[in-house]
Amino acid sequence: xxxxxxxxxxxxxxxxxxxxxxxxxxxxxxxxxxxxxxxxxxxxxxxxxxxxxxxxxxxxxxxxxxxxxxxxxxxxxxxxxxxxxxxxxxxxxxxxxxxxxxxxxxxxxxxxxxxxxxxxxxxxxxxxxxxxxxxxxxxxxxxxxxxxxxxxxxxxxxxxxxxxxxxxxxxxxxxxxxxxxxxxxxxxxxxxxx
Numbered sequence: 384x385x386x387x388x389x390x391x392x393x394x395x396x397x398x399x400x401x402x403x404x405x406x407x408x409x410x411x412x413x414x415x416x417x418x419x420x421x422x423x424x425x426x427x428x429x430x431x432x433x434x435x436x437x438x439x440x441x442x443x444x445x446x447x448x449x450x451x452x453x454x455x456x457x458x459x460x461x462x463x464x465x466x467x468x469x470x471x472x473x474x475x476x477x478x479x480x481x482x483x484x485x486x487x488x489x490x491x492x493x494x495x496x497x498x499x500x501x502x503x504x505x506x507x508x509x510x511x512x513x514x515x516x517x518x519x520x521x522x523x524x525x526x527x528x529x530x531x532x533x534x535x536x537x538x539x540x541x542x543x544x545x546x547x548x549x550x551x552x553x554x555x556x557x558x559x560x561x562x563x564x565x566x567x568x569x570x571x572x573x574x575x576x577x
Contacts, residue, residue, distance in 0.1 A: 401574040402517040403526050406510040407533050409469075409567055413476055413503045415537040416561030417445060419545030420483075420496075423554040430554065433489045444493050448500035449507075456508030465509045465516075466575040470568040472505020477565025484558035495558070502564075513575060 420427075421442055428438045460468050479498030486492040511527060518526045548557050 398576055399517040399522075399526075402513050402576065403529065405567070405571050405574045406469075406506075406514050407530050409473060409506045409564070409571070410510055410530050411533045411537045412561075412564045412567070413473075413506045414534055415541050415544070416476075416480065416557075416564060417499060417503055418538060418541035419548065419557045419561070420554075422542050422545040423549040423557050426549055426554045427492070431489045431492065437489065440493060441496055445496045445500045448497045449504050452501050452504035453508040456505050457512065460509050460512060464577070465513055466572065466577060468505050469509045469513065469575060470571040472502045472509070473568040473571060474502070474565050475499075475505065476502025477562045477568075478502075480558045480561035480564070484555045484562065499561070517576065 424438050424441060427433070427441065428435065456468060456472075476499050479495045479500070479502060482495030482498060483492055484495075486495055510530065514526050514530060515523055545557055548560060
C-alpha cells in the first residue's frame with residue numbers, strides 16, 4: 384500500500400521558517416541602515432563642504448534608484464533565480480555602504496548611495512516573493528505581516544540610532560555599520576530555497 388501524497392500547497396516548515404527569518408532580518412537591516420543617514424546630513428555637508436540643496440541628493444538619489452530598480456527585480460528573479468539575486472542585493476548594499484564610508488568626495492558618496500539603493504531594491508523586491516513561495520496561501524498573510532511590521536520598526540528606529548552613531552563615532556560609521564549587512568549573503572544562499 385502506497386503512502387498518501389501530501390496535500391497540494393503544503394511546504395517544508397523549516398525551509399519556510401528559514402526563508403522568513405532571512406527576509407525579515409534583511410528587511411530590518413537594509414532600511415535601518417539606509418534611513419540612518421538622514422540625520423547625519425548636516426555633518427556630512429560640513430565634512431564634504433556641500434550645501435543644503437546639493438546635500439538633498441544624498442537622500443533623493445537613493446530613493447530614485449530604489450524606485451526604478453524594484454520592479455525589475457521581479458522579472459530578473461524569475462529569469463535567474465530569486466535566491467541568488469537576493470544574496471547579490473545584500474552584497475551590493477554592503478559594497479555601496481563601504482563606498483559611502485570611505486568616500487572623500489560628494490560625487491563618490493552619491494555613487495555609493497546608488498549602489499546601496501540597488502541592493503535594497505533586490506531585498507525588498509524579492510523578499511516578499513520569496514516569502515509567498517515559502518508559505519501556503521492560508522499562512523502568507525501572517526508571514527508578510529511580520530516582514531512589514533519589522534520594516535516599520537526599522538524605519539522608526541533609524542533616526543535615533545543614526546543620531547547616536549553619528550554623534551558618538553561620526554557619519555562614516557553610519558555607513559560602515561551598514562556594510563555588515565553583507566554578512567547575511569552567505570546565510571541567504573544556504574537558507575533560501577533554490
